[in-house]
Amino acid sequence: MSVEINRMEDLNMIKPLYKRVLLKISGESLAGPQGFGLDTETINRIANEVKELTEMGVEVAIVVGGGNFWRGRSGEGMDRTTADYMGMMATVINALAFQDALENINILTRVQTAIEMRQIAEPYIRRRAVRHLEKSRVVIFAAGTGNPYFSTDTTAALRAAEIEAEVILLAKKVDAVYDADPNIDPTAKKFDTLSYIDVLKLGLKVMDSTATSLCMDNKIPIQVFGLDEPGNIKRVVLGEKIGTYINS
16 A cells, blocks of 8 residues: 555656647557557556556547558558548547556546447547546547548547647657658668658658648647657656657
8 A cells, every 4th residue: 555655656746748648549559569450468558658647647638540450541442431431440449449458447538439339439529528638537539530531640630639738649660750761771860859841841751741730730749759668658748858759
């Protein structure tokens, strides 16, 4: 009991850089080393990192991708709208799995979907989402924007603007933004900071152009970092200089 009390006292001494954040997690990250489906160990690790944020008083909203099951562009020869809706369903699977992992460690969580499916989640309502955050509940946004032709990156930018998040934490398999794929090109240059215009002009694969423009218009900074390194989410929220910071 005394160990838990001391831990809580230590957390209370820590001052996070942000009060409300939107964490964007790719579907591939939830697949872990297997590269497909859901990896329980990886999901539980990320859930525990989110718990650390809530214990510091940070309000956490999450947007999950669906690439560990399906991507709209995977449906070659398929109607684009149909393929995109299938991708939205994949994000719901991930959201429910992550909700379960959070609730298993006693974190109150709500899933809100842009496509109504009342038996398993709430419909997305901005005011309700904000109220959940104010009550220290984690909110997971699923099913993208509810519209085809828009990525989950755009969903992250849109939801961040709607709930007035102070930053988008863009958790990726790569530890920062580079001018080339560092897994292929060992001479790839890492960027510590970038402007929104730099991202658009250089065509950097951070977020799609719609999402980047939305962040620029609403002055929402983006912190890109690697999710594979345990503890990185907390480090970013505490202001440690890792990954790439994108702002005006």
